[in-house]
Amino acid sequence: MLGGQVPVTFEDVAVYFSPEEWAELREWQKELYWDVMRENYELVASVGAGFADPKPEPALKPERERDSPILEPWDDSDGGVLDVPCTALPCCAQPVPDTVAELLLVASHLLLAWNRRAKRRFLAFRALLKCGRALNLEDEDDTLMEDWTDMMHVAIAAQSPCVDRRFWSKGTDSAWWDYAVLQTWDDQQWLQSFRMRKQTFVELCEELAPALQRQSTQFRDPIPVQKRVAVALWKLATTDCYRSVGAQFGVGKSTVGLVVMEVCNAILRVVYPRAVAIRHVPDVIAAFHRLGFPSCAGALDATHVPIACPPRGAGEYANGKGYYSLVLQALVDHRGRFMNTNVGSAGSVHDAMVLRRSGVYLLGQAGTLFPRCEVVMGNGVPVPTVVVGDPAYPLLPWLMTPYPEPLDPGKRHFNEVLDGCRLVAERAFGRLKARWRCLQNRLDASVANAVRMTVACCALHNVCETKGEGFCLRWSQDSQGTLSRFPQPESAPINVGSSSREARAIRDAICSHMLATQGGVSE
Numbered sequence: 001m002l003g004g005q006v007p008v009t010f011e012d013v014a015v016y017f018s019p020e021e022w023a024e025l026r027e028w029q030k031e032l033y034w035d036v037m038r039e040n041y042e043l044v045a046s047v048g049a050g051f052a053d054p055k056p057e058p059a060l061k062p063e064r065e066r067d068s069p070i071l072e073p074w075d076d077s078d079g080g081v082l083d084v085p086c087t088a089l090p091c092c093a094q095p096v097p098d099t100v101a102e103l104l105l106v107a108s109h110l111l112l113a114w115n116r117r118a119k120r121r122f123l124a125f126r127a128l129l130k131c132g133r134a135l136n137l138e139d140e141d142d143t144l145m146e147d148w149t150d151m152m153h154v155a156i157a158a159q160s161p162c163v164d165r166r167f168w169s170k171g172t173d174s175a176w177w178d179y180a181v182l183q184t185w186d187d188q189q190w191l192q193s194f195r196m197r198k199q200t201f202v203e204l205c206e207e208l209a210p211a212l213q214r215q216s217t218q219f220r221d222p223i224p225v226q227k228r229v230a231v232a233l234w235k236l237a238t239t240d241c242y243r244s245v246g247a248q249f250g251v252g253k254s255t256v257g258l259v260v261m262e263v264c265n266a267i268l269r270v271v272y273p274r275a276v277a278i279r280h281v282p283d284v285i286a287a288f289h290r291l292g293f294p295s296c297a298g299a300l301d302a303t304h305v306p307i308a309c310p311p312r313g314a315g316e317y318a319n320g321k322g323y324y325s326l327v328l329q330a331l332v333d334h335r336g337r338f339m340n341t342n343v344g345s346a347g348s349v350h351d352a353m354v355l356r357r358s359g360v361y362l363l364g365q366a367g368t369l370f371p372r373c374e375v376v377m378g379n380g381v382p383v384p385t386v387v388v389g390d391p392a393y394p395l396l397p398w399l400m401t402p403y404p405e406p407l408d409p410g411k412r413h414f415n416e417v418l419d420g421c422r423l424v425a426e427r428a429f430g431r432l433k434a435r436w437r438c439l440q441n442r443l444d445a446s447v448a449n450a451v452r453m454t455v456a457c458c459a460l461h462n463v464c465e466t467k468g469e470g471f472c473l474r475w476s477q478d479s480q481g482t483l484s485r486f487p488q489p490e491s492a493p494i495n496v497g498s499s500s501r502e503a504r505a506i507r508d509a510i511c512s513h514m515l516a517t518q519g520g521v522s523e
Helices: 019-023 027-046 100-112 118-139 142-159 175-184 187-194 198-212 225-237 242-249 253-275 281-290 351-356 359-366 409-435 447-466 473-485 501-518
Strands: 296-306 325-332 338-346 375-377 381-383 386-388
Touching (some): 175 225, 187 198, 187 225, 198 225, 198 253, 198 447, 225 253, 225 447, 242 253, 253 447, 281 296, 296 351, 325 409, 338 351, 338 447, 351 359, 375 501, 381 501, 409 447, 409 473
Parallel strands (some): 296 386
Antiparallel strands (some): 325 338, 375 381
C-alpha cells in the first residue's frame, strides 16, 4: 500500500468490454489485450495487492460465449499459478484500447499503482514495448511507431519520481561584482583592480566571448563571460590565492582555477597572435637610432618567474639564487612592448641555451627575423638589422653584445649606448611584473599552467601598453619587497672567442659609425 492511499486491486488497472465488443475485435487486438492484461496482473501481484474478491461476482461478469478464449496459465511474481478465463476479467463499457492514446491511458493507470521502484518501472517499460511492437506489426507505419515511442517516454518520465536535490552548488554571494563593480566603479578603480579601464575590459571580453561563452543548461546558467575574464584578471593582477579570489566573486575555489586557465588559453589563441608580433620594423629602427644605436630593431633579454616546486625534475628548475623558476625570454621594441616571447625553459638553463631553443634564434640564423635591409657602415661592411643583448648571449651577425674588457674610449661608448637600448627590455619586465603581480610570487600552478599564465600576462601587457592604460609608480614601489625575495640570477658571459669573424666585423662597423656620426669620445 502506498502511504496515504487505498489498496490497489486488479480492477483499478483492468479494461472492461462486453461479449459483443469482444466479437468485433481483430485477432491482433485480442492478442494485444491478453498481453496487456497479463502484464497488469503480474505487476499488481508484484506490489502485493490482491483482488478484493478472487472471483468477481457473477453479476459483474458478462455471459460467457462459446468462442471466448481462455487465458493460458502463467506464473505470477510470487511463484503461484493463475488460470483465469477471459470473461472472468473485470470489464466495463469502454471499447478495447485500439489506439495509442487509450493504451497510454491504461499504462498511466498502471504506473500510478506502482511503488516507484526500479524493478517495477522496468516491467512497465517492457509491457509498453510489447504494445508498441504489436502496433508496429499491424500498421508497419514508422511515423505511428515514432509517435508511440515518444508518448511512451513522456508517460514514463511524467510518472517517474523526481529527486529533489538539496544543494546543486554551494550558495555564494556575487553582489559585489554584479552591483558594486559593474555599476558604480569608475575608470580609476578599474585600473587599480583590473589594470585596465572598463572600456578596454569590455573590448577584451567581446574579443574572447566566442572562446569563453558556455551554453545554459536545465541545471543552472553558466558564469557570464565578463565575470570569467574579471576573475582571471584579478588573479593575474594580485597575489591572492584561489580561495580569496573565489570569495571575492562568489564562486568556488576550484571554479577559479578552471576559469583562470580557460581565460589564459583563450588569450593565447585569440589575443596573443595579434598582440605579440614583429611589426612596424622601420619605426622601431628609427626609434632605436634616436637612442644612438643604428640598424637596431629590438632588445633581447630574459627574466626568471618564480614557480612552486615541480613534482618531477625539481633540480632542473632550481636557479642560481636557490628558488624554482621558469625563464621568460623576450624581444622588446622601443616602447617596451613584447615582439616575441619564449617561456618554459627551466631556471637552471643558461640564457644562451634558452636563446638557441627559441624561434628567434632560428629566424635570426636564417636571416628572416626582420625584412632584409642592409646598411653599409665603417669600411664598407654591410650591416643587417640587428638586436642588442647582454654579455650572456653570444655575439652573432644579427645579435650585438657589449665589448669585453679592457676597452678603449670608442668601445666604451658603444657599450654605453648598447646598455641604454637594452634597458627598454628590463623596464618592460619591471612593468610586466608590477602590473601582473602573480609573476612576483611563486605561481601556484603546474609547470604547464604556469607557462600559459606567463604568456597570457605578456599578451595582456601589450594590450595595456597599446591602449595607453596608465601605469602607477606605486605598483613598482609595492613590488620591490616581493621582488627582493626572488632576486634575478645572472648568467655568466659567453666566451668571445666563440663568435664568428663576420659578427665581430659588423660590431666594429657599427662602433665606427657611432664615432663618425656622434662625434669624438673623450677619454
